[in-house]
Amino acid sequence: MSSTIEVAPKKILAQSNATNLSGSEAVLEAFLAEGVETIFGYPGGAIMPIYDALYDYQTKLKHILVRHEQGGIHAAQGYARTSGRTGVVFATSGPGATNLVTGLADAMIDSTPLVAITGQVFAHLLGTDAFQETDVINITTPVTKWNYQVTDATEIPAVLAKAFYIARSGRPGPVLIDITKNAQLQKFDYSGYEKCNHIRSYRPKPNVRKEYVEQAAKLINEAEKPFVIFGQGVILGNAENEFKKFIEKAGIPTAWTIMGESALQTDHPLAVGMLGMHGNYGPNVLTNECDVLIAVGMRFDDRVTGRLDKYAKQAKVIHLDIDPAEIDKNVKSAVPVWGDCKDTLPLLTQLIEQKVYPQWLQRFRDFQQQEEEACIQPELNPSSEQLTMGEVIRVINEYTGGDHVIVTDVGQHQMVACRYAKFTKSRSNITSGGLGTMGFALPAAIGAKFGAPDRTVIAVIGDGGFQMTLQELGTIMQSEVDVKILILNNQFLGMVRQWQQLFHDKRYSFVDITSPDFVQVAKGYGIAGNSVSERKDLQAAVKQMLDHKGAFLLEVMVGKENNVFPMVPQGSSVAEIRLK
Amino acid sequence: MSKQEFTVTVYTENQIGLLNRIAIMFSRRKINIESLNTSPSEVEGIHRFTIVIHETEDVVRKLARQIEKQVEVLKAYYNTNEEIVWQELAMYKVPTDTIAEKVKVERLLREYGARAVVIRKDYTVFETTGQREETDKLIAVLEPYGLIEFVRSGRVAIIKASSGFHEKLKEFEQAEPSEEVIENEFLDKQDEVFTM
Numbered sequence: 001m002s003s004t005i006e007v008a009p010k011k012i013l014a015q016s017n018a019t020n021l022s023g024s025e026a027v028l029e030a031f032l033a034e035g036v037e038t039i040f041g042y043p044g045g046a047i048m049p050i051y052d053a054l055y056d057y058q059t060k061l062k063h064i065l066v067r068h069e070q071g072g073i074h075a076a077q078g079y080a081r082t083s084g085r086t087g088v089v090f091a092t093s094g095p096g097a098t099n100l101v102t103g104l105a106d107a108m109i110d111s112t113p114l115v116a117i118t119g120q121v122f123a124h125l126l127g128t129d130a131f132q133e134t135d136v137i138n139i140t141t142p143v144t145k146w147n148y149q150v151t152d153a154t155e156i157p158a159v160l161a162k163a164f165y166i167a168r169s170g171r172p173g174p175v176l177i178d179i180t181k182n183a184q185l186q187k188f189d190y191s192g193y194e195k196c197n198h199i200r201s202y203r204p205k206p207n208v209r210k211e212y213v214e215q216a217a218k219l220i221n222e223a224e225k226p227f228v229i230f231g232q233g234v235i236l237g238n239a240e241n242e243f244k245k246f247i248e249k250a251g252i253p254t255a256w257t258i259m260g261e262s263a264l265q266t267d268h269p270l271a272v273g274m275l276g277m278h279g280n281y282g283p284n285v286l287t288n289e290c291d292v293l294i295a296v297g298m299r300f301d302d303r304v305t306g307r308l309d310k311y312a313k314q315a316k317v318i319h320l321d322i323d324p325a326e327i328d329k330n331v332k333s334a335v336p337v338w339g340d341c342k343d344t345l346p347l348l349t350q351l352i353e354q355k356v357y358p359q360w361l362q363r364f365r366d367f368q369q370q371e372e373e374a375c376i377q378p379e380l381n382p383s384s385e386q387l388t389m390g391e392v393i394r395v396i397n398e399y400t401g402g403d404h405v406i407v408t409d410v411g412q413h414q415m416v417a418c419r420y421a422k423f424t425k426s427r428s429n430i431t432s433g434g435l436g437t438m439g440f441a442l443p444a445a446i447g448a449k450f451g452a453p454d455r456t457v458i459a460v461i462g463d464g465g466f467q468m469t470l471q472e473l474g475t476i477m478q479s480e481v482d483v484k485i486l487i488l489n490n491q492f493l494g495m496v497r498q499w500q501q502l503f504h505d506k507r508y509s510f511v512d513i514t515s516p517d518f519v520q521v522a523k524g525y526g527i528a529g530n531s532v533s534e535r536k537d538l539q540a541a542v543k544q545m546l547d548h549k550g551a552f553l554l555e556v557m558v559g560k561e562n563n564v565f566p567m568v569p570q571g572s573s574v575a576e577i578r579l580k
Numbered sequence: 581m582s583k584q585e586f587t588v589t590v591y592t593e594n595q596i597g598l599l600n601r602i603a604i605m606f607s608r609r610k611i612n613i614e615s616l617n618t619s620p621s622e623v624e625g626i627h628r629f630t631i632v633i634h635e636t637e638d639v640v641r642k643l644a645r646q647i648e649k650q651v652e653v654l655k656a657y658y659n660t661n662e663e664i665v666w667q668e669l670a671m672y673k674v675p676t677d678t679i680a681e682k683v684k685v686e687r688l689l690r691e692y693g694a695r696a697v698v699i700r701k702d703y704t705v706f707e708t709t710g711q712r713e714e715t716d717k718l719i720a721v722l723e724p725y726g727l728i729e730f731v732r733s734g735r736v737a738i739i740k741a742s743s744g745f746h747e748k749l750k751e752f753e754q755a756e757p758s759e760e761v762i763e764n765e766f767l768d769k770q771d772e773v774f775t776m
Contacts, residue, residue: 141601142608146651149596166651200752201593201654325645 021190023153023183024053027117030160032060033193036088038079038450039063040072044092045132047119049184051090064450064479067471069096071443073103074469077112078447081430082405082455084238086113086168087447093119094132097178098139102437104174105143109434110259111236113172115163123151123180136178145173153186161196170204171323172236206324206338213344216318216335217351219292225360226252227290229275229283229304232259232433233297233321239342240264240426243296246349251356253364255283257298259433262423266402272364276304277568278415281375281577282367284568287312288575289363294318297341300330301434310573320344374579375565380420386559387535389416389488395542396458396486397422405430405457407448409441409465412494415564417460427452439468445483446475456484456546463489463515473525476551484545485527485553487518490560498563522553533557581636585614586658587666587737588644590629591621591745593652602629605647611635615668617734623745626654632735654752659739666737670715671697672706672722673729679704682725692718703728 021029027050031039039061043051054063066072069091076087087107091100097118107114121130137149146166150159156179163175220226228250234243240263247254247264253272254264264271273280275287284306287293293315298304305311308330319326319333320341327336337344379390393416396404402422407430408414414431423429430448432440445459466487476483493511500508519529528548532541538556545554568577592598599618606613614632621628633640644656676699679685688694689706692714698705706722708715715732 137597138600141597142604147597199651200749202651203752323649325642325649327645329642329645 020187022049022053023150023156023179023186023188024050026153026156026188026190027160027179027184028053028057028061029190030157030164030193031088032057033195034160034164035085037062039088039090040066040075040079040447041090042066042069042072042092042096043090044096044119046093046121046181047090047096047117047184049181050117050119050179063090064446064475066443066446067474068469069099070102070439071446071469071472071475073100073114073116074106074437074440074443075447075450075472075475076114076116077103077107077110077440078407078430078444078449079451080107080112080114080447081444081451082427082448082457083451084427085451086115086164089114089116091116091118092132093121093136094134096132097136098134100176101139101143102435104140104176106432106435106437106440107174108143108145110432111172111232112174113167114174115160115167116174116176118176118178119184120149120178120180122182124182126151126180136176140176143174144176147176147178149178149180150183151180153183153188156183157190157193158196161194162199165196165199166202170202205322205340205343208339208343208347209337210347212335212337213347214351216294216337217348219316219318219335220250220252220294220348220352223292225286225290225357226250226292226294227283227286227315228252228254228294228296229257229287229298230254230260230263230296231257231298232263233341234260234263235426237297237322237340237342239297239340239345242342242345242349244268246345246352249349249354250352251354252294253286253357253361255280257301257304257433258418258429258431260298261418262428263426265424266422270361272361272368274419276301277306277570278419278564278566279304279568280368280419281371281566281579282364284566284574284577285367286363288314288573290315292316292318294320295331295333296320296345297322299323299326302330305330306568306572306574306576310575320348371566371579379416384559386562387533387538387556388562389413389490389558390420391535392486392488392538392542392556392558393417393420393460395538396546399542399546400456403456404428405448405452405455407431407441407445407457407459409459409461410436410438410495411462411465412490412498412562412564413460413462413488415495416488419564428455438465441465442469442485443472443475445485446472446479446481449481449483457482458484458486460486460488462494463487463491463518464493464513466518467513467515470521473522473527477525477527480550482550484548485522485551486545487553487555488558489515489518489555490558490562491515492560494562495564497561501561501563502569518553518555527551527553529553529555531555531557581638583634583636585632585634585661586637586640587661587664587735588629588631588633588640588647589657589659589737589739590631590647591654591656591748592627592629593654594625594627595652598650598652599629601650602631602647602653605643606631606633609639609643611639611643615734617736619736621745623749626745626749630735630737655745655748657739657742659737663741664737664739666711666735667709668712668715668735669707669709669733670718671729671731672718672727673703674706674722675726675728676700676702676704678725688721692721694718
């Protein structure tokens with residue numbers, strides 16, 4: 001949204017004391033103090049003073065010029081998710097800022113720590129419908145953990161310190177700081193940057209209540225068919241080791257949500273798979289058979305629970321969560337264990353008995369066997385002539401051994417990738433879980449690569465989602481980002497088509513989508529590519545993509561009308577999961 | 581669970597935009613705010629929102645937690661009408677001549693606890709304080725005499741069981757609230773304690 005307009009006030013303000021900092025410089029000093037290394041952004045009129053200051057900070061701060069602000073914020077999300085640090089994004093006022101909204105909503109629902117800085121018109125123009133003015137604070141209030149408008153540069157150090165603290169502490173989330181142009185230009189006496197570690201009205205971590213931990217341990221010790229389910233809280237709390245120790249001592253079968261996936265290696269002996277609408281058979285069915293359900297850092301999304309009044313009604317639920325508002329929000333818990341699971345899990349581990357549940361675990365394996373025959377084998381080793389999405393993921397697993405970062409978009413390919421990708425390391429499954437944002441994967445993969453530069457980052461995208469943000473190929477080209485782009489092309493908006501087939505009498509209403517020649521598009525951006533449609537070429541093509549130095553786009557033509565199963569139909573209980 | 585009247589009391593920092601942040605918690609769930617009042621509280625610098633809604637307790641409990649989650653909110657309480665002492669202020673403007681001719685103003689004032697705030701040649705403004713039913717009654721009485729204007733304030737409520745916010749605030753002002761309260765003697769000794 002580049003647009004250069006008024007420049008006059010700068011001259012006047014620039015006359016003040018040169019030893020002082022401008023608001024813009026204070027923003028960048030705050031970034032340095034907070035350990036920011038990479039900024040994703042797009043310049044424009046109202047954020048020009050910050051970009052002007054950035055010109056002098058280029059050796060200290062890396063700025064990645066994206067092609068659209070939505071791409072910028074998704075990249076910041078991908079960066080935050082692989083690195084565990086706070087993602088940072090710049091956008092200008094008006095359309096630049098409104099283009100951030102989808103990413104903010106995505107980061108809000110998936111608890112991703114972000115600090116978004118938007119430029120704003122001069123303070124004296126606020127509310128006058130000035131050029132590129134929009135009420136960003138009010139637009140973004142429901143989709144930010146906190147937001148604030150700065151109209152005076154002296155506020156900047158304290159406000160940014162607060163922003164970073166709020167974004168990354170407790171249950172993380174996006175923070176937006178809107179800075180008027182005069183505040184960016186204003187010089188002021190800068191007395192250094194002080195990190196924030198306390199806001200009196202904000203309690204990021206609830207107090208751990210020992211009696212609840214004891215009650216939880218008692219329930220676990222008395223359980224005969226306990227079941228552990230976990231979400232992204234384990235990753236956000238950096239509690240992967242604590243979690244593993246807990247389940248290994250408890251000996252309890254363990255399943256993950258889509259957001260929690262990769263916090264536990266997928267081939268762990270206690271791992272029984274993924275929960276939810278397209279999750280695994282056993283974990284869904286046995287949710288309604290277990291006697292104690294231990295939920296760690298997850299929020300019982302409707303895609304996980306299916307019909308709520310038929311969800312785990314027989315079970316006593318122990319809910320570990322850092323966010324008190326999540327306790328009893330969807331599922332009533334018998335024991336609420338408020339707190340950071342990095343703190344609560346070791347306490348719980350200490351109090352539980354070392355156990356194994358061979359027969360109970362076998363139940364999961366039995367269901368697994370049924371699913372293998374009905375769904376998994378036909379998907380991974382199909383007898384059909386057409387390629388399946390699952391076998392492409394299988395081939396990737398074979399080459400990477402599960403040491404990869406998979407960034408998925410939204411739809412059938414997302415479910416297939418999350419079902420079949422193997423993971424050996426945490427922070428490796430990056431997906432838009434809560435919001436379901438098509439167009440997420442390509443920009444998020446760019447950020448994911450900057451967040452984990454030594455890892456193989458593979459963006460798995462459908463033909464529909466890719467066309468939502470394919471402009472970011474330009475970013476990949478310019479910044480030479482080594483991401484592998486895998487397009488699973490079924491020439492349909494596949495998930496919607498699947499629903500239309502199953503629930504709308506095959507009335508395929510506007511799901512037949514035409515795509516350009518993706519390899520040619522990539523070529524236009526100087527990105528190498530290949531397209532395969534036959535099984536005999538698949539292995540070599542995947543190898544070529546993974547071995548290629550730099551970005552590579554691989555399109556795989558897959559069966560047009562393949563469906564993702566198992567499936568818990570909307571409005572059904574998890575026990576009513578269908579294998580076909 | 582049936583719906584009933586709840587009064588939500590929210591203690592907050594005094595911050596621009598916070599009213600919106602709180603209001604959208606209700607509108608997002610399509611809950612109508614029956615009455616809203618913001619005022620200073622017993623603690624200097626801390627604002628107090630008093631919000632009346634008609635909902636089930638289950639919904640109100642979740643809402644209060646979501647409101648409390650907002651960064652600049654210190655605490656959100658919810659109470660039934662039995663748990664609070666509450667009042668609303670109402671004002672009524674009526675033509676002075678009709679009132680003087682047709683009703684005995686004196687009786688009106690005494691019976692409804694009203695007070696004449698302004699008496700002019702053309703109009704008189706009465707004021708009453710009380711609960712909704714009480715202030716409503718006077719509307720019914722005055723309507724036949726050409727009630728020109730009526731306005732009622734938001735509810736203000738005192739929580740019977742509350743001991744005020746001073747003590748609570750001290751808790752909030754502790755440097756890192758969660759740390760000293762954690763009863764977790766094992767945290768620093770994980771490696772010894774939790775070996776498999």
